[in-house]
Amino acid sequence: MKTQCLVVNPWNPEGPVLEEATGILRRGGLVAFPTETVYGLGANGLDASAVTAIYRAKGRPSDNPLILHVSSPLEAEPLAFLDARSRALMSAFWPGPLTLVLPSRPIVPFETRGGLDSVALRMPDHPVALALIDRVGVPLAAPSANLSGRPSPTDASAVLFDLGGRIDLVLDAGPVSVGVESTVIGLCDETPLLLRAGGTAKEDIEDFLGVPLQIPNEESSRRSPGTRYRHYAPFVPVLVWKPPEPCTCPAPQIWGYLGLTPPPLPFARVVLFESLGNYARGLFAGFRLMEKEGLEGVVVQWPSGEGIGLALRDRIRRAAAVGS
Ligand code: AMP
Numbered sequence: 001m002k003t004q005c006l007v008v009n010p011w012n013p014e015g016p017v018l019e020e021a022t023g024i025l026r027r028g029g030l031v032a033f034p035t036e037t038v039y040g041l042g043a044n045g046l047d048a049s050a051v052t053a054i055y056r057a058k059g060r061p062s063d064n065p066l067i068l069h070v071s072s073p074l075e076a077e078p079l080a081f082l083d084a085r086s087r088a089l090m091s092a093f094w095p096g097p098l099t100l101v102l103p104s105r106p107i108v109p110f111e112t113r114g115g116l117d118s119v120a121l122r123m124p125d126h127p128v129a130l131a132l133i134d135r136v137g138v139p140l141a142a143p144s145a146n147l148s149g150r151p152s153p154t155d156a157s158a159v160l161f162d163l164g165g166r167i168d169l170v171l172d173a174g175p176v177s178v179g180v181e182s183t184v185i186g187l188c189d190e191t192p193l194l195l196r197a198g199g200t201a202k203e204d205i206e207d208f209l210g211v212p213l214q215i216p217n218e219e220s221s222r223r224s225p226g227t228r229y230r231h232y233a234p235f236v237p238v239l240v241w242k243p244p245e246p247c248t249c250p251a252p253q254i255w256g257y258l259g260l261t262p263p264p265l266p267f268a269r270v271v272l273f274e275s276l277g278n279y280a281r282g283l284f285a286g287f288r289l290m291e292k293e294g295l296e297g298v299v300v301q302w303p304s305g306e307g308i309g310l311a312l313r314d315r316i317r318r319a320a321a322v323g324s
């Protein structure tokens with residue numbers, strides 16, 4: 001398969017480009033598109049065979065469910081059983097990097113839900129994503145547009161590197177603005193669960209709900225299978241440096257470094273971020289840069305866990321995990 005790449009205006013997507021993408025999606029094909037978090041690999045989320053093609057293209061385990069992307073809160077109504085709490089969260093945080101896991105209605109295919117009885121829903125905050133969903137007229141299932149286990153793609157070149165030849169089209173609207181995936185919260189029971197830290201700060205959701213988000217135990221993390229796998233990892237090894245501990249690296253002269261403050265060792269390549277937000281925006285691209293430049297590994301500075309720092313910590317921990 002040849003993968004087409006079309007440049008699209010991020011603020012005012014061109015009609016003919018959207019039309020091309022819409023045609024592919026209506027025929028059950030795969031289109032990678034930008035969201036504010038990372039690039040997503042989209043398919044018709046109500047078509048079981050289109051969704052199966054996503055798992056195949058990514059090499060994703062079939063029990064790791066997909067997020068359905070909608071272009072308005074109203075479109076969530078036929079997909080899940082909503083209540084006052086979920087509707088209030090949608091009005092407060094959508095469009096934005098917050099995914100709600102809710103009891104599914106039967107219209108959502110088994111394949112989209114990874115066999116669970118719940119469904120994950122989100123309204124992305126990106127004009128291209130919203131226009132595309134709107135035109136296709138169905139919710140788009142869209143996990144990150146990378147090979148399973150790799151760093152998520154934050155621009156079109158990363159999508160092509162991983163999935164070139166495996167999908168129909170990439171819409172290139174430049175780099176994303178958030179850089180890590182959405183926060184996923186579980187709303188199937190009375191106690192809200194934090195299933196994955198992400199682009200919406202945990203603190204903001206807790207302030208809104210007036211109760212703390214529970215961290216899932218073994219049982220409930222089985223309910224969010226994506227959190228089990230090793231993830232986000234470049235081909236080269238990742239080591240975490242947690243100041244004030246000593247910074248250890250087998251060979252800094254051929255390794256790279258990503259962090260907020262200058263490293264104490266003479267690394268071959270140093271990328272410094274000016275803020276936690278920029279760190280989030282640049283972490284995955286930083287991993288891919290180190291690969292491209294042929295470095296032997298990368299040392300990553302452990303950030304504070306506030307705001308988006310919690311999501312950064314999660315991605316760094318998983319990228320550095322040895323084995324699965
Ligand atoms: P990704 O699409 O790669 O950003 O991953 C989606 C995340 O949402 C994964 O961690 C999934 O396990 C989680 N998720 C999706 N659907 C559900 C669901 N029905 N229940 C629990 N977690 C879900």
Ligand code: MG
Nearest residue numbers: 143144152181
């Ligand atoms: Mg992913």
